[in-house]
Amino acid sequence: MKRVITIIIVVIVVLAAIGYVLNNNKKKEQETTEFIAKGSGAVAVKVAKVERKEIDLDFTANGTFAPNKELEFSAENSGRVTKVYVEEGSRVSVGTVLARIDAEILNTDRETAEATYQNAVRDLNRYESSFKTGGVTQQQLDQAKLAAENAKLKLQQQQRKLSDANIRSSINGVVNKKMIEVGAVVAPGTKLFELVDVSKLKLKVNVNEGQVANLKIGDKIEIQSNVFPNDKFSGKVTFIAAKADETLNFPIEVEVTNNVKNSLRAGMYGTAVFKFPAQAPAILVPRTSFVGSVSSNEVFVYNTSKNVAETRKVVSGRILGESVEILDGLKEGETVITSGQINLTEGAPVTIIK
Structure with missing residues (x-):
């Protein structure tokens, strides 16, 4: 009997808890509804002034340095290694003999x-x-x-x-890896050395569609390194991808000239600072002003005299971060609606949320 009473009490407590949660959710839903449609049925929206602003195209992008040249030397003949003339870290130039394979x-x-x-x-x-x-x-x-x-x-x-019994370097660089020792027997294809040239490096970065539109091959770029904050490096754009990657960004390569000490090393992080000439002021609106997306070329304008929303066709230009350039359709000083468009129709009354 006691067990039955205990079960009944547990069921009542669970039902009471469920009822409390449902009631609480209903209150929150009602508050949200009232917030969206407060002010005598008017739709609650946020707005922004249409302004003419200075355009700053400058931006930075982070990436990783890669060697300008990187080669793996492999044996072309079979034989026993009789001499190794370099060690890891040795600097070599074109024609330097790295090793010799028994030529008997x-x-x-x-x-x-x-x-x-x-x-x-x-x-x-x-x-x-x-x-x-x-x-x-x-x-x-x-x-x-x-x-x-x-x-x-x-x-x-x-x-x-x-x-070919004398293995010679075909680039100027540094012996990054030595994979053989004297006495080792090699066959064609056996890896012998890895050479890298860090007198120049490639900084690989990604930029978005708005940024890539302002770049061209040969542009001079300032390069910064967190490891060497007091050193100045320069580079130029040598590659711009013709197609965006899966993240809709465009891979860019900047050729960077190392300093006399070859301080920069492949694998370090670097920052490319892209600077552009001053631009003429332009009419800008928040990106969220557009109905659906920027490609729709449609916004809602707030009619201050009637307190209603009115649709307006515009011609959009460059996307500049969270702002969009307007080429036609809006005048400086007008007010656009930046949120709540999903609940709006032509001539719908609105109330502004501060």
Whole structure:
């Protein structure tokens, strides 16, 4: 019996709690309704004055420095590493020998190819002499010429391989990684070194559609680094994406000249400061003034004499952050409605929320 009474009491408490929550939600909903439609049925809205303001196109964008050049050297021949001439952190220039791979087998192959070529040349000379006296046919002479040419190509190939036994740098830069040691046996494709050139870097940033419209290849850009706040760096725009990414931003690359100490390193964060000439003042309205979106080119204007909302077709220009340039359709000093448009129709009475 006591158990039944306990269950009944619990059910009553739960029902009472549910009733309280529902009643409280109803009160809040009613308050919201009254707030939206207070003032004798007028729609509550917020407004803003149409003003002519100075346009500031300057902006900053953060990104990460990447090396201007970055190469991974791989072995082109098989062999044993006999010499490594650089260490990680070593500065190298074009043509610097980084390492040497055992050339004994390569030397043998080159000498064999040399002997084969010399023999083919002698055969060709004999065939040419015999051809003049009618000792061989034209076909036999052509075959001798072909054999000599093939032998020459094979000799050039072996000489190139022998030359590749010395691994040489093709850029000016720094040895970022050394992946081999003396005695290691490598095969074609084995990674040997990673070289990076940080005398110039690329700062990769993203800008929006309003910002990218004011940029062009070659623009000079000021670069700042939080790590070196007292150092001045400069750069120029070298790449502007023709298509926005999935976030509707446009990737931009700025080539940055490092200082004499090469202080900047790939992977550091940097800030690109984009500055533009002063612009003529323009009529601006808040972006939220538009019905739906900026592309609708329609706003509600507040008629101060009648306290009603009136629709107005406008011609929008540049989107400048939270403001939009108006090229036609509004005059300075008029009032546009910035919130509550979803409840408005042409000529609807409104009341302004301070």
